[in-house]
Amino acid sequence: MGVKVSETKAEMTMATARVMANSRNSRPTTSPMNSSGMSTAMSEKVSEMMVKPICAAPLSAARSGGSPASM
Incomplete structure (x- = not known):
């Protein structure tokens, strides 16, 4: 009976370690965005005209x- 409990704990520990490793590898990354420059100035000008x-x-x-007509 004691052997069975220790095997279950070892399996649970290994499963937890795998989940933590996978979550660290799959985090999304974003590239930094520039808030100034020629492209930004052009997009502001276009949106202003629209x-x-x-x-x-x-x-x-x-x-x-x-x-309004409903009043």
């Missing part, structure tokens, strides 16, 4: 004081 026409209609409606 956002302005979209926001003009709600802004003019808000200035005129109109209310």
